[in-house]
Amino acid sequence: MHKSQLHIIDTTLRDGEQAPGVVFSLNEKLKIAALLDEAGVKELEVGMPMMGENEQAVICEIVRSGFNFESTCWGRATEEDMLAAEKTGAGRMNISFPVSDIQQRAIDKDRNWVMNRIRPMMAFARQRFDFIAVGAQDASRADTSFLHEFISTCLFYGADRIRIADTVGTLNPLSTMDLFKWLNTHFPGFDFEFHGHNDLGMATANTVSAALAGCSSASVTVNGLGERAGNACLEEVVAAMKVSAQTDCGIQLDKLQTLCKTVADLSWRKIHESKPIVGEMVCxxxxxxxxxxxxxxxxxxxxxxxxxxxxxxxxxxxxxxxxxxxxxxxxxxxxxxxxxxxxxxxxxxxxxxxxxxxxxxxxxxxxxxx
Structure with missing residues (x-):
């Protein structure tokens, strides 16, 4: 991948569908996947197989539909989640670990539990998937020394990419840049992904800041669809990278209107008339x-x-x-x-x-x- 091109990972079908009240049928997911494929998105996070057989069947259908993108499943750091993902035929797995103390306490775990799970989970995943991404959940609120230890261990056991998740959107553009400069200093040349949430209205700005500081991948959703205030918007990130950062993300910009309108209709989430890029008042x-x-x-x-x-x-x-x-x-x-x-x-x-x-x-x- 060219150093300046930000690799876009769309997670509308996974994190987007986690927005309260949003449910996509199989045909609707295939329609969204087809539009994302047509727009040039190279990787989709297609769902959470541990939700059950119906979800697995839907993901299976997406995986074998002949799209050009890579299909990635999301799961927790458990054998059960990975076995469920294996059934779908997806070649990629994103294994999520809670790396902040507050997230660990919320599930009655601690740092030792996280560190002790990395080796067996990576070994288990390596036997089943071609590409292993590791999600550092709530990385933006994690202790820096622990985050360093966590990433170092994941890389030692073969992680292909590390997701740095701003799980509740507390970063700002300056702190995001500082974080990725720190990451690139300690782990030069490695593939980091930024996953931004919009709780304080900065998800798009933070994603662009991460890219400008050397982050090579970003997970986004169409229209910023997602929990609470949503995620970084695919259409805003690629537009900002093109216009403000003079960097082409490989997305066909003229396909965004249809894509965004379709997702808005299928999610029953109206696009605000003044929304950047696709709002009806923008031009x-x-x-x-x-x-x-x-x-x-x-x-x-x-x-x-x-x-x-x-x-x-x-x-x-x-x-x-x-x-x-x-x-x-x-x-x-x-x-x-x-x-x-x-x-x-x-x-x-x-x-x-x-x-x-x-x-x-x-x-x-x-x-x-x-």
């Missing part, structure tokens, strides 16, 4: 000053070319509109009016929008011309 403009500049250059008041993301720049009309944007719009429809008429229409449009407390569509603007 819509009313301000007269903005519209006049956008007519000349679409990047004047937009971070990216909407066409790159399968979108179009939209100019709408209302209280804040000016004559420049309106005149351009009318001309694009073959309607030419005098400067005096334009001034009059803009004045009446502002008054009408103020009274209606909303923007106006094309037909409503045309009515003002009569």
């Amino acid at each position: 819509r403009h009313e301000s007269g000053i903005h519209c006049r500049s956008l007519v000349k250059d679409e990047l004047s008041y937009q971070a990216f070319n909407p066409k790159d993301f399968g979108r179009e720049t939209e100019l709408v009309f209302g209280k804040h509109s000016g004559s420049g944007g309106l005149n351009h719009f009318l001309r694009s429809k073959g309607i030419l009016i005098s400067k005096e008429q334009l001034t009059d229409v803009v004045s009446r449009m502002k008054d009408a929008a103020q009274k209606a407390e909303k923007t106006m569509d094309f037909n409503e603007v045309l009515m003002l011309l009569k």
Whole structure:
């Protein structure tokens, strides 16, 4: 893998479905998997086989459907979870260990239990899977010296990747960068994955910060779907990497609109109209000053070319509109009016929008011309 390219691991079908009230059927999971595959995602965390035979059957179907991505199962550090995963035919396993004291106490375990489980679990996994990722659950709140010992031992026994999980989203971009600089200093060249949660609204920023500090992989979900405030958003992370960090994650950006809308519909979680990248308002403009500049250059008041993301720049009309944007719009429809008429229409449009407390569509603007 090219050093600068962030490897995207989508966990919508696992961590995304853990969002309260979200349940995907087999056909829905296949539909989401197909869209992720089409968008170019190279690895999917496809589920938790220990949930039972139905989940195993669904994962089995995904694994043997001929998709291009690698399929990874998630499980706890137990033989039972790995045996369940083995039944699915998935070639990859993510084994999760609690590495913070608070997570260990919550399940009546301690650091010694964690350390004593690594060797047998790695040996058990190595006999059954081609690729072993180890999840350091709640790594962001773990004792640094213990985290170092844990990672060192996992690497000694053959871990292919270590997931650094910000399980309750307490990191910020600066502390995330510090953490990954520390990791890369002590474990140079190793494949670390960042798994960010959005409890404080920083999951996307933290994921990008991790990548900029040398993290090579990131697990994300479509629309940030997940428990509590959700996870880092696939669409936001790849867009931020492309536009802000000038790094291509290998994802087809023009496929994101359909992908996000489909997941929103199937999860019954409406996309906020102002949500970055895929919200309906993201490329819509009313301000007269903005519209006049956008007519000349679409990047004047937009971070990216909407066409790159399968979108179009939209100019709408209302209280804040000016004559420049309106005149351009009318001309694009073959309607030419005098400067005096334009001034009059803009004045009446502002008054009408103020009274209606909303923007106006094309037909409503045309009515003002009569």
